[in-house]
Amino acid sequence: GHSRRALDAALQKLVVEQQHGLKLRRKIKRFGEHGGAQPQPPTLLSSTGNGSAISASELLEGHRRWDWRAIATDFLQRWPSIESQQLETAVETCANNGTMYCQRLQVHGGKMYLTDYRAIFFDRHYAPARVMPLLAALRLHPDIPDIDIVVAGNDEPKVPSYGGDRSSWSRTCSRWPGDSGLISNRRLPPVMFANTVNPAVMDLPWLDFSWYLPRRPHKLRTPPWSLLHPQLVAAGGSVKWEDKVSLAMHTGNVGSPQRKQLAKAAQADPDVLLVNELFIGDHGKISHTCRELGLDRVGGYQQHKCFMRFEDQCRYKYLLNTASVGFANKFKSLLLCGSVVLYIRDGMRHKEFYEYGLLPGTHYVAVDTAADVPATVRWLRANEGYARAVAAAGRERMATLDEAEVTNFVAEMLRQYSTRQRFQVSPQPGAVRIECEDDLWRHYALSKGWANNYIFQDNSTCVHDIPPLSKLGPPGWGGAYAGSKPRCLASHDLGSRAQPKACDFAKPFSTSESWEPWGQFPNPHPNDPEKWLEPPCEGCYVPPA
Numbered sequence: 001g002h003s004r005r006a007l008d009a010a011l012q013k014l015v016v017e018q019q020h021g022l023k024l025r026r027k028i029k030r031f032g033e034h035g036g037a038q039p040q041p042p043t044l045l046s047s048t049g050n051g052s053a054i055s056a057s058e059l060l061e062g063h064r065r066w067d068w069r070a071i072a073t074d075f076l077q078r079w080p081s082i083e084s085q086q087l088e089t090a091v092e093t094c095a096n097n098g099t100m101y102c103q104r105l106q107v108h109g110g111k112m113y114l115t116d117y118r119a120i121f122f123d124r125h126y127a128p129a130r131v132m133p134l135l136a137a138l139r140l141h142p143d144i145p146d147i148d149i150v151v152a153g154n155d156e157p158k159v160p161s162y163g164g165d166r167s168s169w170s171r172t173c174s175r176w177p178g179d180s181g182l183i184s185n186r187r188l189p190p191v192m193f194a195n196t197v198n199p200a201v202m203d204l205p206w207l208d209f210s211w212y213l214p215r216r217p218h219k220l221r222t223p224p225w226s227l228l229h230p231q232l233v234a235a236g237g238s239v240k241w242e243d244k245v246s247l248a249m250h251t252g253n254v255g256s257p258q259r260k261q262l263a264k265a266a267q268a269d270p271d272v273l274l275v276n277e278l279f280i281g282d283h284g285k286i287s288h289t290c291r292e293l294g295l296d297r298v299g300g301y302q303q304h305k306c307f308m309r310f311e312d313q314c315r316y317k318y319l320l321n322t323a324s325v326g327f328a329n330k331f332k333s334l335l336l337c338g339s340v341v342l343y344i345r346d347g348m349r350h351k352e353f354y355e356y357g358l359l360p361g362t363h364y365v366a367v368d369t370a371a372d373v374p375a376t377v378r379w380l381r382a383n384e385g386y387a388r389a390v391a392a393a394g395r396e397r398m399a400t401l402d403e404a405e406v407t408n409f410v411a412e413m414l415r416q417y418s419t420r421q422r423f424q425v426s427p428q429p430g431a432v433r434i435e436c437e438d439d440l441w442r443h444y445a446l447s448k449g450w451a452n453n454y455i456f457q458d459n460s461t462c463v464h465d466i467p468p469l470s471k472l473g474p475p476g477w478g479g480a481y482a483g484s485k486p487r488c489l490a491s492h493d494l495g496s497r498a499q500p501k502a503c504d505f506a507k508p509f510s511t512s513e514s515w516e517p518w519g520q521f522p523n524p525h526p527n528d529p530e531k532w533l534e535p536p537c538e539g540c541y542v543p544p545a
Helices: 002-019 024-033 056-061 068-078 084-095 121-126 128-140 166-175 225-236 257-268 331-337 353-357 370-382 384-399 403-418 437-444
Strands: 101-108 111-119 147-152 245-252 273-277 300-303 316-321 340-344 365-367 432-434
Touching (some): 056 384, 084 111, 084 147, 111 128, 121 128, 245 370, 316 331, 316 370, 340 384, 353 403, 370 384, 432 437
Parallel strands (some): 245 273, 273 300
Antiparallel strands (some): 101 111, 101 147
């Protein structure tokens, strides 16, 4: 039909623009220099060269495959070999610099082991999310070889390599001088994984906690990616391009300097920009959507008046991804709308793993600052064929990134990592065996009542299948849980202005934490009333050792 032919033409135009090396920023500049005169588009490519036309579905096919091998190889270029001492250095680096989470994760003989070095007590709702990427990957990829990794659950990477910053580079070299250092300090840089990375750091990419949020209700209310992704794919596909509002829209907090600049731009150019400010605390106060109140088609800067569901956000042709006070992790969701995502580079220092499989100008449109957004939107309005092509390519790309595809990345990264290990992997003394997601909830819970809010008891997440008709019972109920708890020293900031007495053995903050020394299994406090150490039931299934 007409819409299919229009999309064919738009995607063909995108191919031509890439082949001719036409840069969007140059077009926008010329657009402004000529008082808004539209640049002349190049001649369309109508065939493959042999006379056969390229269909829209054929053009989009190239966006449906992720080359994780190439991406993992690029990240591991700086690590031709990995020594065990570098993991010890990684533990020191992430455990002593204010991180909320720091874990050493091991796979040995197809089984997974965990040692917590940081697991802050007040954020335990999201502690399993830092470990779940490996658990899920091991379940779907049982051939993952023996590996030993350190994961820092932080928004930002921790191992800088800024060669052009004299102060930063000097600190890096003094901390990890290698053979140039004194005999007492010839350490190599730590090898560790972080939620986000960039070319100027040595960290390797892990997954942000938003990929594996709790499956049961929690304070952030967003489901894990395994449930969210199909919902977003359906919601994003429910709005036709011609029905979308021709505004660039941001909804959410406006706390960062970059978002404040975006709000300022919306006030100055309400014909192209809408910024709808909303905080997490507003959820219980604001009960109407912007669409219900008729505030969805009015540009400008509006504060604490209404909220937008995801399908409401997909009703805009242009969506804005900009830096937050912390790390903003909604880019992957916005791309599924079938709208053009404008990625504002200002403040976006780091990227998630999947972003290295996206191309600016193909899957999204990049601009330098919020001040560049109005002119860019006007150019996209004048070149709607190009805008539709970018929107379609971005959506098609992300539509294939379901949980199974995410585990493909993790598995490939770990396989390549394993070939660089120069030591024999063996479980650390006192490491905790993790077989199922429920093992993690029981391990991190401060009470059994709290744990019951999150455990499923269906064992669908277990790495190994449980034989049919097996008898299940405490403490693991089919999993590997054996009464472990994070150590108190890993769970609290014991500084004088924080919780200096939280680990007082006589009067502890919580008895559902461990005081066992490193190298010993982390049993809970002996006065723990929750009975995490209840004896296994007779004849109940226990995962093979």
